[in-house]
Amino acid sequence: MVATSANEQLKKVVIIGVGLIGGSFALALKKNSAAIHLVGLERSAASLERALVLGIIDEASTDIASALQGADLVVISAPVAQTEVILSAIYPHLEAHTIVTDTGSTKADVEVSARKALQDKIGQFVPAHPIAGRESNGPDAAIASLYQAKKLVITALPENAQSAIDLVATTWQRCGAVPHYLTPSQHDHVFAAVSHLPHLLAYALVDQITEQPQAELRFQYAASGFRDFTRIAGSSPEMWRDISLANRAALLDELTHYQAQLQRVANALKQSDGAELLAIFSNAQAARRRWIQAIESAEQPPKEGGD
Amino acid sequence: MVATSANEQLKKVVIIGVGLIGGSFALALKKNSAAIHLVGLERSAASLERALVLGIIDEASTDIASALQGADLVVISAPVAQTEVILSAIYPHLEAHTIVTDTGSTKADVEVSARKALQDKIGQFVPAHPIAGRESNGPDAAIASLYQAKKLVITALPENAQSAIDLVATTWQRCGAVPHYLTPSQHDHVFAAVSHLPHLLAYALVDQITEQPQAELRFQYAASGFRDFTRIAGSSPEMWRDISLANRAALLDELTHYQAQLQRVANALKQSDGAELLAIFSNAQAARRRWIQAIESAEQPPKEGGD
Numbered sequence: 001m002v003a004t005s006a007n008e009q010l011k012k013v014v015i016i017g018v019g020l021i022g023g024s025f026a027l028a029l030k031k032n033s034a035a036i037h038l039v040g041l042e043r044s045a046a047s048l049e050r051a052l053v054l055g056i057i058d059e060a061s062t063d064i065a066s067a068l069q070g071a072d073l074v075v076i077s078a079p080v081a082q083t084e085v086i087l088s089a090i091y092p093h094l095e096a097h098t099i100v101t102d103t104g105s106t107k108a109d110v111e112v113s114a115r116k117a118l119q120d121k122i123g124q125f126v127p128a129h130p131i132a133g134r135e136s137n138g139p140d141a142a143i144a145s146l147y148q149a150k151k152l153v154i155t156a157l158p159e160n161a162q163s164a165i166d167l168v169a170t171t172w173q174r175c176g177a178v179p180h181y182l183t184p185s186q187h188d189h190v191f192a193a194v195s196h197l198p199h200l201l202a203y204a205l206v207d208q209i210t211e212q213p214q215a216e217l218r219f220q221y222a223a224s225g226f227r228d229f230t231r232i233a234g235s236s237p238e239m240w241r242d243i244s245l246a247n248r249a250a251l252l253d254e255l256t257h258y259q260a261q262l263q264r265v266a267n268a269l270k271q272s273d274g275a276e277l278l279a280i281f282s283n284a285q286a287a288r289r290r291w292i293q294a295i296e297s298a299e300q301p302p303k304e305g306g307d
Numbered sequence: 308m309v310a311t312s313a314n315e316q317l318k319k320v321v322i323i324g325v326g327l328i329g330g331s332f333a334l335a336l337k338k339n340s341a342a343i344h345l346v347g348l349e350r351s352a353a354s355l356e357r358a359l360v361l362g363i364i365d366e367a368s369t370d371i372a373s374a375l376q377g378a379d380l381v382v383i384s385a386p387v388a389q390t391e392v393i394l395s396a397i398y399p400h401l402e403a404h405t406i407v408t409d410t411g412s413t414k415a416d417v418e419v420s421a422r423k424a425l426q427d428k429i430g431q432f433v434p435a436h437p438i439a440g441r442e443s444n445g446p447d448a449a450i451a452s453l454y455q456a457k458k459l460v461i462t463a464l465p466e467n468a469q470s471a472i473d474l475v476a477t478t479w480q481r482c483g484a485v486p487h488y489l490t491p492s493q494h495d496h497v498f499a500a501v502s503h504l505p506h507l508l509a510y511a512l513v514d515q516i517t518e519q520p521q522a523e524l525r526f527q528y529a530a531s532g533f534r535d536f537t538r539i540a541g542s543s544p545e546m547w548r549d550i551s552l553a554n555r556a557a558l559l560d561e562l563t564h565y566q567a568q569l570q571r572v573a574n575a576l577k578q579s580d581g582a583e584l585l586a587i588f589s590n591a592q593a594a595r596r597r598w599i600q601a602i603e604s605a606e607q608p609p610k611e612g613g614d
Contacts, residue, residue, distance in 0.1 A: 194529040206591035222501040228535040229505040237588035281544035284513035
C-alpha cells in the first residue's frame with residue numbers, strides 16, 4: 001500500500017519539537033527507514049540533548065537555517081499556538097522542494113496561521129493531525145509504536161500538489177498510521193464533538209463539585225462511573241486551554257447545541273416526562289452499542305491515552 | 308467490629324426480588340451465616356426457580372403472608388418505583404419484631420412511599436442503599452463478593468429504634484459492606500451530583516451526536532476519551548429513567564447548577580478568556596487528582612460496574 005516512489009527522495013527530515021509526538025514519529029520512521037537523517041530542533045536544550053541521548057534524532061540543531069538546508073520534510077510537533085511563529089521563522093530558509101507538515105489538534109486556525117506566515121509558499125505546507133497520545137509527555141515518553149494503526153487526518157489545502165500530500169501520507173504510513181482526509185472545518189467540528197466538548201464537560205463537572213457545599217462528602221461517594229466520566233479531566237489544563245481557544249468557533253457551535261440538548265433534558269425532568277427521558281437514553285445506548293461494535297469489528301480498539 | 312448481639316435473633320430473612328442486588332446479598336449472608344433461613348419472594352416465577360436452583364435462597368415463596376411469618380428481616384431489592392406497592396402488601400402481615408429495609412438508589416422518595424404504606428409501623432422500616440452493581444442483572448449475575456468493602460448508606464428515619472438501625476447495619480457488615488449514615492436529602496444530592504447527573508450528561512451527548520449532520524463521521528473519529536466519558540451511557544435506559552424521575556428534585560438542582568457552569572464556560576470561550584478556562588480546568592484537574600489519591604490511600608479502588 002505504501003507508494004515507495006514518493007519516499008525515495010526522503011533523505012533528510014527535520015522535526016521541530018522532539019517530545020512525545022515528534023519523538024515517537026522519529027522513532028517509528030527510524031525503525032522503518034534507517035537511512036533517513038533525522039534532525040531535531042527545539043527551544044529546550046535539555047529536551048534536545050535527551051532526544052539525542054535516547055537515539056530519537058541523529059543530529060540536534062538550534063539553527064533553523066542550517067537545519068533546513070537540503071531538508072525534504074519538516075514536521076512541526078510543537079504546541080498549536082506556536083505554529084505561526086515557527087512557520088514565519090522557517091519561511092526565509094524554505095527550499096523549493098521541501099514539504100512542511102504539522103501535528104496540531106486543530107486545523108482551521110493552523111491554516112490561517114500558515115497562510116499568514118508562508119504566503120507564496122503555502123502550497124508547500126500540508127496540515128495534518130495524528131490521532132494518538134499518551135498520558136505522559138517529553139522525549140522520554142516517545143515510543144515507536146505510538147501511531148500503529150492510528151488515524152492520521154490530513155486536511156489538505158487547494159494549493160497542495162498531490163505529490164506533497166502523498167509524501168506526508170506515505171511517510172506517516174511508514175510510521176504505522178492510516179491516512180484519512182477531511183476538510184479543516186470537518187476536522188474541527190468532528191473533534192469538537194467527540195473530544196473537545198467532552199473534555200470541557202468533564203472539567204466543568206469536577207470544578208462544579210469543588211464549589212458546592214459538602215464537596216468532600218460528594219467526592220467520598222463518587223465511584224467508577226464518575227471515575228471514567230471524568231478521566232479526561234485529568235488531562236493537561238494548559239493544553240486544553242490552548243485547544244479550546246484554537247478551536248473556539250467549532251467548539252462554541254457544539255457547546256451551544258449541547259446547551260439546547262440539556263435544556264430538553266431539564267424540561268423532560270421538570271415535566272416528569274418519562275417517555276422523553278427514555279427516548280433520549282435509549283437512542284444514546286443503542287448508538288453507543290453500534291459504535292462499540294463497529295470498533296470491535298474493525299479490530300482497531302480505541303487507543304489509550306489522551307486524544 | 309460486628310455487633311453479634313444484634314444478629315443473634317436473625318433466624319429468618321425474606322428477600323423480595325432475587326436478582327443481582329438481592330441475590331448477591333443472599334449469597335453473601337449465607338456464606339457468613341449458614342444457619343439463617345432465606346426466603347425469596349418474586350413476581351417472576353422463572354427468577355424465583357432459578358434462585359432456588361442456584362442455592363441463593365432456601366425457600367421460594369409467592370405468598371407474602373406466609374413468607375413474612377416469623378421473619379426477622381425483610382430486604383426489598385426490587386425497582387424503586389415498586390417500593391410503595393410492596394410495602395403496602397407487607398403492611399397487614401408485618402409482625403411487631405420484623406425490621407424492613409430496602410436497596411433503592413434514591414431515598415427521599417422512598418421515605419415518602421414508606422410513610423404512606425406503613426403509617427403507624429414506619430419505625431420498622433430502615434431505608435438503605437448499597438453502593439455496588441455490575442453490568443449484568445438477574446439471579447445468574449449474583450455473586451457473594453458484590454458488597455465486599457463497598458459502602459452501605461443508611462438514611463435512618465427519626466422513628467427508627469437504634470436496635471433496628473443496628474440490625475440492618477450489622478447484617479450488611481456480614482455481607483462485607485461498610486455502613487455509612489446520611490440524611491435522605493444528603494444522599495439524594497450527593498448521588499445526583501456524582502452519579503445521576505453524569506449519566507444524564509453522557510446520554511445527552513451521545514444522543515446529540517446521532518442527531519447531527521455527519522453523525523457517522525463523528526463516531527468514526529471518537530477515541531478512548533469518548534469511550535470512557537460515555538461508558539455510563541451504556542447503562543439500562545429504563546433503570547435510569549426511573550432513577551431520574553425518582554430523584555427528580557435533587558437532580559434538577561444539580562442540573563440547573565451545571566447549566567450555569569456551562570454558561571460560564573461558554574462565556575469564557577466567547578471572550579477568548581484563556582485565564583478563566585485555565586482556572587476551571589486546573590481546579591478540576593487538581594481536585595480529581597486529590598480524589599484519586601484519597602481513593603488509593605484508602606485502598607478501596609472504585610468499584611467496577613454501574614452505580
